[in-house]
Amino acid sequence: MDLSVFVQLLLPGLTTGCVYALVALGFVLCANVSGVVNFAQGEYVMLGGVIGASLLAQGMPLAAAIAGATAAGALLGALQERLTLAPVRAAPDFIQITITLGVAVVLRGVALIAFGKDPLSMPGFSGDGVFEVAGAVLPVQSLWVWGASAALLAAVFLFLMHSDAGRAVRACAINRQAARLMGVDAERLTLLVFALAGASAALAGVVVTPIVLANWDAGIAYGLKGFVGAILGNFRSPVVALAGGLGIGVLESFAAGYVSSGYKDAIVYGVLLAYLLARGGVFVFGRAALLSR
Amino acid sequence: MKRRVAIGAFLVLALAYPLVLRGSYPLGIGIITGALAAGTVGFVLLLGYAHQLALGQAGFCMVGGYASAILCVQHKWDPLLALVVGAVAAMLLAWAIAGPILKLRGFVLAMASLALHLILVVVALEASFTGGALGTYGLPKFALLGVPLSSDLAYYYVVWTIVLAFVVIGLAIDGSRIGRALKAIAASETAALSAGIDIRRYKVQMFVLSAGMASVCGSLAVHYLRAMDPNVFGFAFSLNFITAVIVGGLETVWGGVVGAALVTGLRELLRGLSLPLWEGVIMGALTVLVLIAFRRGFVGFLAALYDRMAGGEAPARVLVSEPDTAALAPRGKPAELVLAGVSRAFGNLRAVSNVGFSVAAGSITALIGPNGAGKTTLFNLVCGYEPLDAGSVSYDGQRIEQRLPNQIAALGIGRTFQNLQLFGNLSVLDNVMCGRHRFVEREAANRERARAALAFVGLRNAEALAPGALAFGHQRLVEMARALALEPRLLLLDEPASGLNDAETERLAELVLRIAALGVTVLLVEHDMRLVMGLADHLVVMHHGEKLADGAPDDVRREPAVIDAYLGIEEHAAA
Numbered sequence: 001m002d003l004s005v006f007v008q009l010l011l012p013g014l015t016t017g018c019v020y021a022l023v024a025l026g027f028v029l030c031a032n033v034s035g036v037v038n039f040a041q042g043e044y045v046m047l048g049g050v051i052g053a054s055l056l057a058q059g060m061p062l063a064a065a066i067a068g069a070t071a072a073g074a075l076l077g078a079l080q081e082r083l084t085l086a087p088v089r090a091a092p093d094f095i096q097i098t099i100t101l102g103v104a105v106v107l108r109g110v111a112l113i114a115f116g117k118d119p120l121s122m123p124g125f126s127g128d129g130v131f132e133v134a135g136a137v138l139p140v141q142s143l144w145v146w147g148a149s150a151a152l153l154a155a156v157f158l159f160l161m162h163s164d165a166g167r168a169v170r171a172c173a174i175n176r177q178a179a180r181l182m183g184v185d186a187e188r189l190t191l192l193v194f195a196l197a198g199a200s201a202a203l204a205g206v207v208v209t210p211i212v213l214a215n216w217d218a219g220i221a222y223g224l225k226g227f228v229g230a231i232l233g234n235f236r237s238p239v240v241a242l243a244g245g246l247g248i249g250v251l252e253s254f255a256a257g258y259v260s261s262g263y264k265d266a267i268v269y270g271v272l273l274a275y276l277l278a279r280g281g282v283f284v285f286g287r288a289a290l291l292s293r
Numbered sequence: 294m295k296r297r298v299a300i301g302a303f304l305v306l307a308l309a310y311p312l313v314l315r316g317s318y319p320l321g322i323g324i325i326t327g328a329l330a331a332g333t334v335g336f337v338l339l340l341g342y343a344h345q346l347a348l349g350q351a352g353f354c355m356v357g358g359y360a361s362a363i364l365c366v367q368h369k370w371d372p373l374l375a376l377v378v379g380a381v382a383a384m385l386l387a388w389a390i391a392g393p394i395l396k397l398r399g400f401v402l403a404m405a406s407l408a409l410h411l412i413l414v415v416v417a418l419e420a421s422f423t424g425g426a427l428g429t430y431g432l433p434k435f436a437l438l439g440v441p442l443s444s445d446l447a448y449y450y451v452v453w454t455i456v457l458a459f460v461v462i463g464l465a466i467d468g469s470r471i472g473r474a475l476k477a478i479a480a481s482e483t484a485a486l487s488a489g490i491d492i493r494r495y496k497v498q499m500f501v502l503s504a505g506m507a508s509v510c511g512s513l514a515v516h517y518l519r520a521m522d523p524n525v526f527g528f529a530f531s532l533n534f535i536t537a538v539i540v541g542g543l544e545t546v547w548g549g550v551v552g553a554a555l556v557t558g559l560r561e562l563l564r565g566l567s568l569p570l571w572e573g574v575i576m577g578a579l580t581v582l583v584l585i586a587f588r589r590g591f592v593g594f595l596a597a598l599y600d601r602m603a604g605g606e607a608p609a610r611v612l613v614s615e616p617d618t619a620a621l622a623p624r625g626k627p628a629e630l631v632l633a634g635v636s637r638a639f640g641n642l643r644a645v646s647n648v649g650f651s652v653a654a655g656s657i658t659a660l661i662g663p664n665g666a667g668k669t670t671l672f673n674l675v676c677g678y679e680p681l682d683a684g685s686v687s688y689d690g691q692r693i694e695q696r697l698p699n700q701i702a703a704l705g706i707g708r709t710f711q712n713l714q715l716f717g718n719l720s721v722l723d724n725v726m727c728g729r730h731r732f733v734e735r736e737a738a739n740r741e742r743a744r745a746a747l748a749f750v751g752l753r754n755a756e757a758l759a760p761g762a763l764a765f766g767h768q769r770l771v772e773m774a775r776a777l778a779l780e781p782r783l784l785l786l787d788e789p790a791s792g793l794n795d796a797e798t799e800r801l802a803e804l805v806l807r808i809a810a811l812g813v814t815v816l817l818v819e820h821d822m823r824l825v826m827g828l829a830d831h832l833v834v835m836h837h838g839e840k841l842a843d844g845a846p847d848d849v850r851r852e853p854a855v856i857d858a859y860l861g862i863e864e865h866a867a868a
Contacts, residue, residue: 037400039400039403084581084585087585088584088585091584092344092479094344094346094479095584095588097346097400097403098346098535098539098580098584099580099581099584099585101346101348101403101535101580102577102578102580102581102584103577103581104577105532105573105574105576105577105580106573106574106577106578106581107577108573108577109570109571109572109573109574109575109576109577110574112570112573113570113571113574217528220407220411220528224404224407224408224411227404231401231404260419262415262418262419263415263419265411265412265415266411266412266415266416266419269408269409269411269412269415270408270412272404272405272408273405273408273409273412276393276394276401276404276405276408277390277393277394277405278393
């Protein structure tokens, strides 16, 4: 195998994988605190991208555009939780999940109306240059993606391990009912986590836009691929979810490079489907009462 | 009556529409609505009745669309034959993946079915036999028995005849035990299993049926569009299915038809207003709004309106009737249950460890022990909800530890749950009729038996109510009636007295005695020692997952180990 080709596929795979990993993390956090797997998770990546790109195009400074997109993600995440999930907390899972699907559709639609059908682009944060690693040529923006993702992950882990709210999130992950009985304010925590997941997804969306463009209908793919990561960790382990997200990015890149770029999505989804089918029935998450066989 | 009104309205509207609104544009809308309705009628049964969130229905539309396009254009097949072949192919595909895919729930099922659809889209784009991104053009007009339908009006009536046929199929399922079973699955899979309902089987059946109908939807649509490409049935089309069924109404087959009309009408309205881009926002917002504010959807709204205008009967005031012991005839032989070496661990926790005892035929045996002793786990092991790590369970000499919960129920083992498990979306009578599921009889016969079970527990007047409208103690009785409707030879009661007041507990004791007198072996888990001592002729004591003692109540209560572990503490606490 040609090493430079391998690296040329591996590193871009890791770049998109960072986005999937952040989406996966958002899935895990929201699911553990609220009991709802948020179908709209991938849409926040898309929104971050289109909002950031258009703010920049309107003449805003880069830093302001990034901050604006991230804040929009946080705000929309919080709004989604307050407006559509808080009123139906006691409703069956089926209702809550389907509502998040409806919200995803609304977010896509809003993006289509507000930002149009054409993909939006954004210049690299420090120019559109490239650099070379082991014979592979990468856009400099990749460094921004890796750096921003690493910083975000570090922040999330610091939050989880060293703050009261973070400890409460972890307690919910172990046993939501017990955490509530111990005085965890689940309402406030749910709002916080949705805002956090929205913000981190949106930030990921902005930093990756100079490489992949931002498009109103990209949310499903982000959601579905991030979902793979989340499910590998059984919606429990943030670390496995991250690794899974990165792995999907790499798999996708290899599939495009070594098999066929046309079929790369089919391969990734095929792997997802095969994995789900093989492990069918053993997933324990959400409020679904699960039988063990 | 309501059904006749609905069918009448459907026929009048479908027949009159193209005669009143003339012109090719309204006719086209009528055809597209019909094509969509053909798919959504099947989808109601899957999404609306059984609450299975499948997000890849458009994938099955693609199968039908491509079957019609490829077979009719490239191979000059008869369109009707191509439509049927497409539907069969879609159903085979659905059947092939249904087993594993439907084990997945909620969000996972949605993702898996979406992934399947997106794979089909990629294949359609990349493969050559589909015509790739350009698709396949020049489909002939639809033909019946080799005679092409020259006018769109004729095609309109063909499409709606197919819709009518699908509605009739849907209504037949709705009115049968399968329709009830699907709604039971939506409310509580655990309880559905305990009523002997094979949840896997019905989910697969509805998945396959809805796939076939979605494929027909695809075929009908492409014969009108005269072209098929990978974008015709994209993600947005799956969303149309979901929006149609939710906004139209999840509870009845009509919801699919009305929803298809609403979705198509709304889209055309937006196009007319030059706001086509708003389609997604409005459809999504409508879906969310209906789910939050009015879950019964448009048809549910109409049904409520009809009920109000028809004036409906006021529910009987007195809900409790005198229990009617004669309502149920004594059955054959009660069954015997023998457990040997039963063990089950969760990680390091040995929830049940090497437990063995017999429940004599015709006895009332009580299983007691402190919280966390493993009593409910043992129930779940006997009823097949948990796999055994080791040991055996014999029911009248027949080994049952490898069987599934619904198979065990179908053998005549009824159970109730510590946390009440009723089907909130079904009436009290329908809840009890679910217990009749294993008896494939005429509905009228099953209804009579279910009424008898209700009379037996003393709830004769409550049958039309929703279970949520009853007091807690009466809800417990509904659950008992459902278990009795199964005609069990062994009945397992998990803390039947919890949450009951003294008077209710007394009536419960009497009920248990009357059940035993029918020829039913009773095994109950209970904390109320007065109840246990008064009822049981045999006691089994569990502690830390192990059996501590086993014998006649008066012997067991004198055993020092039992007093230490359980009874002593209890009696001190009571003193």
